[in-house]
Amino acid sequence: MRTPQPIPRDASQQARDAWATATSAPVTTEPASPPQQPNRSEKASRLGCVALEKSYRKGDLVIPVLRGVDLEVTSGEFLSVSGQSGSGKSTLLHVLGLLDAPNVGEVHCDGRRIDNLTEPKRDELRNQNFGFIFQSYHLLPELTLLENVVAPLAIRFSTLRWWSQRKAIHERASEIIEKVGLGHRIKHRPSELSGGEMQRAAIARALIGQPRVLLADEPTGNLDSATGQEIMALLASLNEVQQLTIIMVTHDERIACQAHRIVRLAEGRVETVNQAA
Ligand SMILES: Nc1ncnc2c1ncn2[C@@H]1O[C@H](COP(=O)(O)OP(=O)(O)OP(=O)(O)O)[C@@H](O)[C@H]1O
Numbered sequence: 597m598r599t600p601q602p603i604p605r606d607a608s609q610q611a612r613d614a615w616a617t618a619t620s621a622p623v624t625t626e627p628a629s630p631p632q633q634p635n636r637s638e639k640a641s642r643l644g645c646v647a648l649e650k651s652y653r654k655g656d657l658v659i660p661v662l663r664g665v666d667l668e669v670t671s672g673e674f675l676s677v678s679g680q681s682g683s684g685k686s687t688l689l690h691v692l693g694l695l696d697a698p699n700v701g702e703v704h705c706d707g708r709r710i711d712n713l714t715e716p717k718r719d720e721l722r723n724q725n726f727g728f729i730f731q732s733y734h735l736l737p738e739l740t741l742l743e744n745v746v747a748p749l750a751i752r753f754s755t756l757r758w759w760s761q762r763k764a765i766h767e768r769a770s771e772i773i774e775k776v777g778l779g780h781r782i783k784h785r786p787s788e789l790s791g792g793e794m795q796r797a798a799i800a801r802a803l804i805g806q807p808r809v810l811l812a813d814e815p816t817g818n819l820d821s822a823t824g825q826e827i828m829a830l831l832a833s834l835n836e837v838q839q840l841t842i843i844m845v846t847h848d849e850r851i852a853c854q855a856h857r858i859v860r861l862a863e864g865r866v867e868t869v870n871q872a873a
């Protein structure tokens with residue numbers, strides 16, 4: 597197993613430390629429950645898939661998307677997934693994150709199969725371990741930015757726990773929102789945000805639950821290059837300081853090469869796997 601190399605980045609160390617502090621501040625004394633019977637060995641693969649096949653059906657038309665993907669992402673790795681539009685990048689992220697089921701093949705986390713768990717178990721594992729940054733954000737239109745960001749914890753916690761920790765959760769959410777540069781938009785609804793602001797809101801929401809694995813679909817896709825680079829510095833800091841495993845889809849080669857490793861999808865398969873520079 598290779599050891600992930602440090603990522604070159606140009607944001608100041610101070611900014612990275614501040615971000616890492618904000619995103620690691622405990623909301624609760626109870627850590628997220630790990631998947632059942634996790635293999636804690638450092639050599640364990642955090643997340644992977646074997647012979648993954650996924651197709652969509654539209655009436656009589658079958659659209660094969662993933663045609664046998666094998667992938668292993670080690671704990672603490674920062675992996676970038678690239679490939680042409682329609683090559684199946686988002687589909688792969690959704691299947692790895694248990695948002696969608698494969699037709700054939702298996703998804704593993706910490707050495708155990710997870711795609712065949714019952715739906716409640718999958719939901720629990722996803723909520724407690726994975727953070728998603730969706731390509732099209734999926735912010736809830738009727739909620740404010742702050743309410744959107746805290747939503748994963750509202751789902752995770754019991755009503756009692758939610759109300760007893762509400763203040764700490766809101767404080768932490770406010771810090772993360774500040775760090776993604778949206779402190780002045782905290783009470784705004786998604787319809788009142790720009791595309792780049794919605795993207796940053798989606799990043800804040802993905803981080804509130806202190807995920808073990810971040811699945812990021814074009815996290816810089818709607819940002820100008822300076823803001824995109826700031827977001828990359830934040831992701832790199834989370835990866836480096838907190839050992840957050842990151843699987844990031846991007847079209848942008850300059851963004852992709854900031855990961856430890858680049859996987860390219862073509863015609864539903866992993867075509868090449870490059871070590872980033
Ligand atoms: N729910 C669906 N029903 C039918 N076809 C779908 C569905 N979702 C995706 N597809 C098709 O599957 C293929 C792969 O889609 P996917 O979104 O994974 O591609 P992608 O690599 O993420 O593309 P992009 O870079 O444009 O985001 C596309 O041809 C798309 O049209």
Ligand SMILES: [Mg+2]
Nearest residue numbers: 685686687731
């Ligand atoms: Mg996509």
